[in-house]
Structure formats: structure tokens, C-alpha cells
Amino acid sequence: MSNNTLNMTPELQQYLLDVSLREPALLKALREETASLPTAQMQIAPEQGQFMALLVQLIDARKTIEVGVYTGYSALVVALTLPDNGQVVACDISEEYTSVGRRYWEQAGVANKIDLRLAPALETLNQLIEEGGAGQYDFAFIDADKENYPNYYECCLELVRPGGLIAVDNVLWDGAVIDQEKQDPDTCAIRAFNKQLLVDHRVEISLVPIADGLTLARRK
Ligand code: SAM
Ligand code: CA
Numbered sequence: 001m002s003n004n005t006l007n008m009t010p011e012l013q014q015y016l017l018d019v020s021l022r023e024p025a026l027l028k029a030l031r032e033e034t035a036s037l038p039t040a041q042m043q044i045a046p047e048q049g050q051f052m053a054l055l056v057q058l059i060d061a062r063k064t065i066e067v068g069v070y071t072g073y074s075a076l077v078v079a080l081t082l083p084d085n086g087q088v089v090a091c092d093i094s095e096e097y098t099s100v101g102r103r104y105w106e107q108a109g110v111a112n113k114i115d116l117r118l119a120p121a122l123e124t125l126n127q128l129i130e131e132g133g134a135g136q137y138d139f140a141f142i143d144a145d146k147e148n149y150p151n152y153y154e155c156c157l158e159l160v161r162p163g164g165l166i167a168v169d170n171v172l173w174d175g176a177v178i179d180q181e182k183q184d185p186d187t188c189a190i191r192a193f194n195k196q197l198l199v200d201h202r203v204e205i206s207l208v209p210i211a212d213g214l215t216l217a218r219r220k
Helices: 010-020 025-034 046-058 073-081 095-108 121-130 146-159 173-178 185-198
Strands: 063-067 087-092 114-118 137-142 160-169 203-208 214-219
Touching (some): 025 073, 046 137, 046 160, 046 214, 063 121, 073 095, 073 137, 087 095
Parallel strands (some): 063 087
Antiparallel strands (some): 203 214
């Protein structure tokens, strides 16, 4: 027994997957196709996807936002769990990466729920606000360029309703957050973001040490 978060050895990680992962076949196929890309580590872990799907169900989400789509795994996970009239506004700048996702969204029959916006995410988020989207969204997932995390967070906080949830990915950044020799812009941005969130009393928070660290922030 331990009340410290366990070190996940490869064997314990495999056990976790063996006894809990219920990954639909199309998500597995998308993960396998993405694995052949040199950027595959950008994709979220499957157990994290399943956790996010559960969160989306728990809060009865219908309207959601994704900042950082890549090959579409997290968007697909969320779209599969949303009701028929659910929506994911999916923000990315890469036609190349997101075209992989589009194929799977079509095959899964959820392409109608995913509104892909190919533009810098800050532009899209500000556009949603201008269009009257403030307070209209239930869930947002932030997983794009790390230096913009504070900007994405501020926009998403405006866009989600009170009681809505923002999930922010990679907040442990492979452990680099505690390595003072790592002073690159991404690591510094994540450290600063984490520090800022601790004293942000507009939200309730929890940093969940799943995969690369996922902070949950619930708008009060
Ligand atoms: N959530 C994805 C998944 O589950 O596979 C992974 C997202 S990946 C870590 C980050 C993505 O952010 C990339 O696809 C990249 O093209 C996108 N990105 C980078 N800068 C961006 C920007 N300024 N606006 C929108 N998307 C951006
Ligand atoms: Ca990520």
C-alpha cells in the first residue's frame, strides 16, 4: 500500500492497460497508424483518452473545444462519447496531420460532430468569443504549443460555462518541470503556467499524474 503516486514501471503500466483499457477498434487503428510517424509521441495515451471520455460523460458535456488536434485521437475519443447533437470545435494549423484524423472521424460516423478549424488556435478561440460563445461550452482540452498555454487557458475559461471543465495536457513535461537545467521556452512556459494556476481562484484544480500529467480546472 502507498499513499504516494506510484512509479509506473513498464510492467505495472501494462497491467493497468490489461485490466482497464477498453479502446474501440477505430481508435486503436488510428493509434497504430500514428505510431509510424516520427511525431507519434504527440498523441495522448489511450488510458488518458478513456479518462477524458469519462470526464466528458460525467459532466454531461455537449459542446466542447480542442486546442491541438494532431492526427485526431483525442477529438475522436471525445466525439465518440458525445450525444448525437454534440460538438467538438477542433483547432489546429496542420492540414497534413488533421487529414489523418478526418479519415477516422468519417469511418467512425462522427465527422458531423467535429468542426475542424485550420487556423492558429488563438484566432479561432477569439472568433468563438466574438460570435457570442462565452459561457457556452462544457469542456475544453488544451494540447497545442506550450508557450500559448496561458492564452489558450484564458480564452477557454471565458468560453466554458460555470461548472465547465478545462483539461490541460503535458503539465509534467516528461519530468523536465523539476529539472532546473531545462530552461527551454516550452519547459519554462509549462512551469509558469502551473504556478499561475495554483493561485487562480476562478477554478478548482487537480493535477492528475496520468501519462504526461493532466491538470483539470473546473470553472467556479
Ligand atoms: N491532442 C492531440 C492528440 O490527441 O493526438 C495531440 C496534439 S499535438 C501535441 C499538438 C498539435 O498542436 C499539433 O497537431 C500542432 O499542429 C498543433 N499546433 C501547434 N501550434 C498551433 C497553433 N498555434 N494553433 C493551433 N494548433 C497548433
Ligand atoms: Ca499532449
